[in-house]
Amino acid sequence: xxxxxxxxxxxxxxxxxxxxxxxxxxxxxxxxxxxxxxxxxxxxxxxxxxxxxxxxxxxxxxxxxxxxxxxxxxxxxxxxxxxxxxxxxxxxxxxxxxxxxxxxxxxxxxxxxxxxxxxxxxxxxxx
Numbered sequence: 001x002x003x004x005x006x007x008x009x010x011x012x013x014x015x016x017x018x019x020x021x022x023x024x025x026x027x028x029x030x031x032x033x034x035x036x037x038x039x040x041x042x043x044x045x046x047x048x049x050x051x052x053x054x055x056x057x058x059x060x061x062x063x064x065x066x067x068x069x070x071x072x073x074x075x076x077x078x079x080x081x082x083x084x085x086x087x088x089x090x091x092x093x094x095x096x097x098x099x100x101x102x103x104x105x106x107x108x109x110x111x112x113x114x115x116x117x118x119x120x121x122x123x124x125x126x127x
Contacts, residue, residue, distance in 0.1 A: 001029045002038045054078050080111060 003026075006019035026038055055063035056074060065071035084096045084106040096102040 001027045002040050003027065004040065049082070050078070053082065077111070077115075080106075081108075085111065 002024055004021050005023040005025065007022045008019045009017070026035060051057045054074065056065060056071065065074065082095070084094055084102060085108065087094060087105065088098075091098045094102075094105055097105065
């Protein structure tokens with residue numbers, strides 16, 4: 001694991017500016033990782049993708065969820081669409097198909113049908 005250490009300036013005028021990286025610590029979490037391949041690039045790319053595709057994750061936005069259930073549902077929908085519906089340019093297919101998790105490209109109609117079935121099962125359990 002690569003842990004970056006940051007120092008905030010403490011100046012109120014720069015509170016929205018990124019903090020300065022003052023060092024890094026590398027720790028083995030499990031296994032025997034090759035230290036040449038330890039990087040934060042994958043996590044940073046995922047963070048950028050989420051913030052770029054979901055308004056509720058951007059700073060100072062009004063696209064927030066009032067209820068945790070709504071936030072979880074919006075996040076789940078976004079990840080499902082990203083991994084099962086969207087064709088990625090570099091992969092030329094969806095990430096789920098590239099990873100062998102699924103054999104077909106899902107459509108929005110498939111997602112809506114799946115969500116409706118989930119909601120119906122949930123309503124039957126409550127009733």
